[in-house]
Amino acid sequence: MTTSMDAAGWTTAARIYNSAVASWAIAAAWEIGALDELEAAGVLDSDDYALSNGLNPPATLAMFRALSSAGVVHRDGTKITPTDSFQELRQTASLFHWLVRGSAELFRQMPSVLREENRVGDFYRRDPAAIARACKDISTFCYDPWFWRAMDGLDFDVRAVADLGCGSGERLVQILRRYPAARGIGVDIAAESLAVAAQDAAAAGLADRLTFTVGDMLELAPRPEYAEVDVLTCFMAGHDFWPREQAVRALARLREVFPNVRRFLIGDATRSVDVPDTELRVFTLGFEVGHDLMGDFLPTARDWESVFEPAGWRLRHTHRIDMVANEVIFELDRI
Numbered sequence: 001m002t003t004s005m006d007a008a009g010w011t012t013a014a015r016i017y018n019s020a021v022a023s024w025a026i027a028a029a030w031e032i033g034a035l036d037e038l039e040a041a042g043v044l045d046s047d048d049y050a051l052s053n054g055l056n057p058p059a060t061l062a063m064f065r066a067l068s069s070a071g072v073v074h075r076d077g078t079k080i081t082p083t084d085s086f087q088e089l090r091q092t093a094s095l096f097h098w099l100v101r102g103s104a105e106l107f108r109q110m111p112s113v114l115r116e117e118n119r120v121g122d123f124y125r126r127d128p129a130a131i132a133r134a135c136k137d138i139s140t141f142c143y144d145p146w147f148w149r150a151m152d153g154l155d156f157d158v159r160a161v162a163d164l165g166c167g168s169g170e171r172l173v174q175i176l177r178r179y180p181a182a183r184g185i186g187v188d189i190a191a192e193s194l195a196v197a198a199q200d201a202a203a204a205g206l207a208d209r210l211t212f213t214v215g216d217m218l219e220l221a222p223r224p225e226y227a228e229v230d231v232l233t234c235f236m237a238g239h240d241f242w243p244r245e246q247a248v249r250a251l252a253r254l255r256e257v258f259p260n261v262r263r264f265l266i267g268d269a270t271r272s273v274d275v276p277d278t279e280l281r282v283f284t285l286g287f288e289v290g291h292d293l294m295g296d297f298l299p300t301a302r303d304w305e306s307v308f309e310p311a312g313w314r315l316r317h318t319h320r321i322d323m324v325a326n327e328v329i330f331e332l333d334r335i
């Protein structure tokens with residue numbers, strides 16, 4: 001029989017358990033702006049920070065304690081300072097947000113989601129607005145430098161861009177800032193995300209050039225405004241085209257729905273190949289386990305490369321980014 005005497009030796013359990021608690025604290029501290037404020041100030045008093053931000057002081061100290069337990073900050077009473085690991089966690093905080101704010105309900109329901117009998121209809125829930133918020137930040141370090149390299153390589157004037165699975169709409173905002181004469185169309189299946197995207201676009205002064213439509217990118221029908229689109233983008237959403245036959249059909253359909261597209265940029269995480277379970281980078285495990293729970297097929301980069309030609313698209317170039325989840329950007333044009 002196990003006795004309480006053993007508890008001091010349960011260091012593996014403590015490390016895993018405390019990391020789980022710290023994951024929630026990282027996502028929370030990022031969302032409320034505490035990580036930014038600590039970086040800017042170099043030191044914070046937890047009670048002062050709580051009082052000046054309308055937060056409960058003991059609860060706020062508990063959040064910093066969880067961060068301290070995982071080595072993200074040093075804590076001396078209520079005095080909080082960054083550790084050497086702080087920058088790494090601050091940069092990757094949106095990956096934690098994706099997991100514990102955006103996908104929490106899916107992971108919470110794991111026992112039920114595993115059962116075959118439950119895997120029908122809408123058998124899981126996630127928070128699309130939280131995922132859109134996380135992805136807006138994830139994009140800045142996982143895709144944007146390579147995305148802009150691809151855009152800078154365009155040899156034509158951009159008149160209209162459509163972004164499929166646009167989420168927060170941030171990519172379109174950035175593109176329209178770069179191309180002041182261009183118009184943008186954002187398509188997403190989640191109305192909650194588009195409501196936030198429309199507000200952000202209006203705040204950016206782009207309401208007259210940027211429109212958002214609720215729609216399924218697999219089932220789009222031609223529209224007059226789609227015929228004007230010359231650049232099509234799809235970031236962190238392309239795996240929803242899969243499995244293979246459906247992807248070929250959907251990509252071929254997009255070729256017809258957007259008949260004048262000259263460049264199609266698809267950026268997405270891809271399934272890891274032959275990485276030992278104990279050597280996975282941050283995010284890869286959450287991303288792959290999450291999609292397996294949802295029953296989503298996650299293509300490898302090689303799987304992707306096999307569908308373009310049958311769907312009528314030529315692969316001009318593959319950017320192999322390989323940051324946290326084997327990200328790639330494919331540059332396509334019409335065959």
Ligand SMILES: C[S@@+](CC[C@H](N)C(=O)[O-])C[C@H]1O[C@@H](n2cnc3c(N)ncnc32)[C@H](O)[C@@H]1O
Pocket residue numbers: 128131132135136139164165166167168171187188189190193215216217218234235236237240
């Ligand atoms: C991970 S987020 C990425 C958001 C955005 N592209 C970005 O780069 O930040 C994926 C988005 O794809 C949307 N999505 C998923 N399946 C879709 C579908 N079949 N049609 C349209 N949007 C879809 C989701 O609602 C979500 O906003």
